[in-house]
Amino acid sequence: MWRGARWSSKSIYRRLYTAARRRSEDEGDWCYSSEWWGTDYNGQTVLRSISDKGNGVVSVIAYPSSRPSQVYWSEMENWLQQRYADLQPGYTQKERFRVIGYQWRVLKFNDDTRQSAVKIMAACKESDPHSMFFMQQPHCLATPYLKSMVSVGLATIAASDYDLTNAMHGKKSMNILCIGHGGGSLPLFLASKIQGAKVHIVEIDPLVISASIQAMGFPAFSLMAPSGGRANSGPDTFDNVLWKGLHERIFLYKSDAEDFILRNSTKELYDMVFIDAYDGDDIFPHKLWDAQSPFLQELSSRIHPRHGTVVVNLHADSDILDADRSAPSVLEHLLPMGKYVSTICRAYKNAMVQSRGSAFVVSVPWVCNSSLVVSKGFTVSGGLRAGRWDSSLEHLVSKAFEVEHLLDLPFPCLDYIKRNLMLVD
Numbered sequence: 001m002w003r004g005a006r007w008s009s010k011s012i013y014r015r016l017y018t019a020a021r022r023r024s025e026d027e028g029d030w031c032y033s034s035e036w037w038g039t040d041y042n043g044q045t046v047l048r049s050i051s052d053k054g055n056g057v058v059s060v061i062a063y064p065s066s067r068p069s070q071v072y073w074s075e076m077e078n079w080l081q082q083r084y085a086d087l088q089p090g091y092t093q094k095e096r097f098r099v100i101g102y103q104w105r106v107l108k109f110n111d112d113t114r115q116s117a118v119k120i121m122a123a124c125k126e127s128d129p130h131s132m133f134f135m136q137q138p139h140c141l142a143t144p145y146l147k148s149m150v151s152v153g154l155a156t157i158a159a160s161d162y163d164l165t166n167a168m169h170g171k172k173s174m175n176i177l178c179i180g181h182g183g184g185s186l187p188l189f190l191a192s193k194i195q196g197a198k199v200h201i202v203e204i205d206p207l208v209i210s211a212s213i214q215a216m217g218f219p220a221f222s223l224m225a226p227s228g229g230r231a232n233s234g235p236d237t238f239d240n241v242l243w244k245g246l247h248e249r250i251f252l253y254k255s256d257a258e259d260f261i262l263r264n265s266t267k268e269l270y271d272m273v274f275i276d277a278y279d280g281d282d283i284f285p286h287k288l289w290d291a292q293s294p295f296l297q298e299l300s301s302r303i304h305p306r307h308g309t310v311v312v313n314l315h316a317d318s319d320i321l322d323a324d325r326s327a328p329s330v331l332e333h334l335l336p337m338g339k340y341v342s343t344i345c346r347a348y349k350n351a352m353v354q355s356r357g358s359a360f361v362v363s364v365p366w367v368c369n370s371s372l373v374v375s376k377g378f379t380v381s382g383g384l385r386a387g388r389w390d391s392s393l394e395h396l397v398s399k400a401f402e403v404e405h406l407l408d409l410p411f412p413c414l415d416y417i418k419r420n421l422m423l424v425d
Contacts, residue, residue: 023409023410023411024408024410025067025410026410026411027065027067027068027119027137027139027140027410028119028140028141028142028143028147028410028411029411030144030365030366032065032066032067032142033142035063035064035065035066035104036061036063036104036106036117036142037114042063042064043061043062043063043106044061044062044063045059045060045061045062046060046061046062046105046215047059047060047211047214047215048060049207051109051205051207051208051280053204053205053206053207053279054205054279054280054281055109055110055205055207055208055279055280056109056110056280056281057108057109057110057111057280058107058108058109058205058207058208058211058280059107059108059111060105060106060107060108060211060215060216061105061106061108062103062104062105062106063103063104063105063106064101064103064104065101065102065103065104065119067102068102073099074099076099076121076123077096077097077098077099077123080097080123080241081094081095081096081097083241083242083244084097084237084241087237087240087241087244088237095125095126095127096125096126096127097123097124097125097126098123098124098125098126098129099121099122099123100122100123100124100132101121101122102119102120102121102122102137103119103120103122104117104118104119104120104142105117105118105119105120105183105215105216105217107182107183107208107211107212107216109279109280110280110281113278113280113282115182115183115208115278116143116182116183116184116185117142117143117183117185118136118137118140118142118183118184118185118216118217119136119137119140119142120134120135120136120137120216120217121134121135121137121217122134123135131238133238133242134215134216134217135217135242136183136184136185136188136216136217136218137217138185138188138189138191138192138246139189139192139410140185140189141185141186141189141411142185143367144364144365144366144367144369144416145276145313145315145364145367145369145371146185146186146189147411147416148362148364148365148369148371148416149186149274149276149311149313149371150186150189150190150409150416151400151403151404151409151411151413151414151415151416151417152311152362152371152373152400152413152416152417153272153274153309153311153371153373154403154407154413155396155397155399155400155403155413155417156309156311156373156375156378156396156399157271157272157307157309157375157377157378158399158402158403159375159377159378159395159396159399160306160307160309160375160376160377160378161306161307161377162271162307162377164194164402164403164406165406166196167194167195167196167197168193168194168195168196168406168407169195169196170195170196171196172196173196173197173198174194174196174197174198174271174272175198175200175268175269175270175271175272176190176197176198176199176200176270176271176272176273176274177199177200177201177202177268177270177272177273177274177302178190178199178200178201178202178273178274178276179202179257179273179274179275179276179277179288180202180203180257180275180276180277180278181201181202181203181208181209181212181252182208182212182276183211183212183216183218184201184212184216184218184252186274186276187199187201187250188218188219188246188250191246191249191250192246193407193408193409194407197249198249198251199249199250199251200251200253200268200270201222201250201251201252201253202253202255202256202257202260203252203253203254203255204254204255204256204257206254209223209252209254218252219235219239219242219243219246219247219250220232220235220236220239221234221235221239221243221247221248222247222250222251222252223252223254224251224252224253224254226254235247257277257285257288257295258287258288258293258294258295261295261298261299261302262294262295262298267302268302269302269303269304270302270303270304270308271303271304271307271308271309272303272308272309272310272311273299273302273303273308273309273310273311274310274311274313275288275310275311275312275313276312276313278313278315282315284314284315284340284344289340289343289344289347289348290347291343291346291347291350291351296347296348296351296352297351299351299352300351300352303352303376304376304377305376306376306377307375307376307377308352308375308376308377309373309374309375309376309377309378310348310352310373310374310375311371311372311373312344312348312371312372312373312374313369313371314341314344314361314369314370314371314372315368315369315370341361341370344372345359345361345372345424346424348372348374349374349424352374352376353374353375353376356376356377356379357374357375357376357377357378357379358374358375358378358379358380358392358423358424359372359373359374359375359423359424360372360373360421360422360423360424361373361420361421361422361424362416362417362418362419362420362421362422363419363420364416364419365415365416365419370420371416372424378392378396379392380392380423393421396417397414397417397418400413400414400417401413401414
């Protein structure tokens with residue numbers, strides 16, 4: 001099933017990486033994980049309840065954040081003031097805002113599994129200190145596997161001749177589906193970086209949705225009603241100040257993923273699909289990867305036939321030695337994944353890739369995750385004959401650099417593409 005990609009000497013670096021660009025600070029860099037990953041001695045529980053959708057005890061823990069430092073808070077206060085003035089043209093008195101601080105907010109299942117981590121800003125109006133509101137920081141991806149999904153997914157669709165430049169500038173629409181919501185950092189990041197992105201989110205657990213909105217600063221106006229319209233008739237003032245121009249492009253549905261794909265009446269054709277759906281026991285639901293499931297068959301028909309790209313988060317930190325015996329055991333040690341990974345990869349490839357396209361897996365640095373990418377547009381010409389895969393890989397890497405510069409990413413895409421890249425046969 002698996003074949004490894006060979007990195008052809010240093011030619012890729014020489015030709016494609018001529019100079020390191022100056023990046024803005026990555027506030028979600030793994031070096032800050034000690035602020036929220038460790039013990040709960042400095043954490044404060046801000047939400048805790050019991051899910052009836054298989055997630056057990058759902059809680060949100062708040063931790064202090066060291067970035068951005070207080071010297072930069074005034075910039076955000078000025079931005080809030082200007083946004084408020086722009087959206088309230090009849091308001092003559094300038095409203096002043098005060099930033100109270102920044103925190104990490106970590107969503108946990110069963111007090112153990114860290115489902116997601118986001119950074120929020122807390123602020124209020126100076127005239128009303130009780131008017132506190134939270135804003136999730138859309139530029140911050142705290143967990144490495146999300147950076148992997150973004151990097152390898154966008155590089156792959158760009159390598160499939162998709163016009164990402166016009167989508168980024170809002171000159172064309174880009175339909176994205178996120179299955180699994182968590183704190184919502186992935187859809188917020190995509191919507192903020194790609195002006196033409198229209199992001200649908202499917203989350204089965206209403207408690208997770210409530211946690212993201214009430215405690216993790218996700219825009220409330222994004223929530224959809226069962227009827228198909230917005231759950232809220234209109235955004236409130238603070239929602240508009242924080243998210244105007246962005247929350248209109250995010251659609252958060254409370255739904256089972258299979259039901260949404262099979263029964264959603266809009267029948268959107270998606271350019272990209274991101275799947276990160278694990279329950280409180282850290283289990284990826286069988287019906288979302290069963291080769292015989294109607295979900296996979298219908299999902300294949302709902303992604304664009306020329307460039308449609310699906311990215312799946314694969315996670316397991318145990319059972320490596322029980323991995324699928326059809327794959328070389330050494331590979332299962334290179335890829336820290338569980339015993340069903342080979343089956344999952346085959347199921348997605350067989351369902352999505354027919355006459356053209358490819359599927360591959362990359363390992364994620366620092367954590368026990370890998371990203372599976374299935375593309376209808378990125379093809380390894382000539383299969384795996386000598387030199388062919390190297391040429392396709394070089395094209396993928398070149399697109400990774402383009403994506404990194406185009407979207408002004410604070411992290412290097414290549415770091416999340418090059419690690420243990422394996423082609424799915």
